């Protein structure tokens with residue numbers, strides 16, 4: 001059984017079919033990329049996987065459980081976690097506080113525990129703070145933990161988005177264009193961070209436009225075009241696939 005099984009997934013917005021009858025599997029422990037020209041249906045597919053958008057038809061099974069129709073917070077508590085786009089939502093929070101928010105997914109306290117500030121609350125809070133410390137050390141943000149999120153550079157803010165997602169203990173982590181706007185060194189750091197996450201047992205699915213990154217990092221690539229899956233395979237197979245070459249040339253995208 002694959003970690004994630006997507007079967008005949010379709011999403012229509014009124015008369016427009018954004019995603020049409022796509023199927024693919026994601027194996028545990030792999031780094032998989034979802035690519036395709038603009039408007040191919042990548043974001044819509046992500047939104048269906050996270051529970052943000054309900055599919056018109058088709059199935060999503062994660063660790064054998066049907067995810068279709070479950071709200072986002074339930075999908076997330078099952079282990080499918082995505083990054084919050086734009087750390088701007090955290091303007092008033094410090095780096096440490098923002099990362100602590102990510103632990104909502106597993107910290108086991110109820111309102112009475114919080115209000116009473118009882119022993120259970122203190123133990124859970126300590127566990128969460130220890131995990132946040134580990135994550136901030138891993139992402140090289142620990143020294144900046146007391147800074148407001150807005151005090152970080154653009155590249156650091158993108159890494160913070162990943163740190164917050166890590167704090168939710170993902171089984172499958174969805175990254176939407178993690179390298180967008182990063183310089184060469186930051187992209188290299190990001191790539192090493194993604195390898196590290198994979199080595200710690202997290203499976204990764206990413207949407208990425210940076211083809212050199214996709215081809216280096218992915219073990220498997222799924223290609224969409226006009227809402228349909230046109231190919232999947234290893235980076236080498238995808239690079240030589242006629243349909244993929246046509247889709248990218250047709251879209252006027254030049255090789256990087």
Ligand SMILES: Nc1ncnc2c1ncn2[C@@H]1O[C@H](COP(=O)(O)OP(=O)(O)OP(=O)(O)O)[C@@H](O)[C@H]1O
Pocket residue numbers: 013016017018036037038039040041042043044045
């Ligand atoms: N909420 C929506 N309502 C109507 N149409 C939508 C909606 N979301 C996406 N679409 C349309 O669905 C199609 C696929 O969009 P989607 O954003 O999934 O593509 P994408 O591959 O992520 O594109 P990009 O690389 O440009 O982000 C597009 O034609 C888009 O205009």
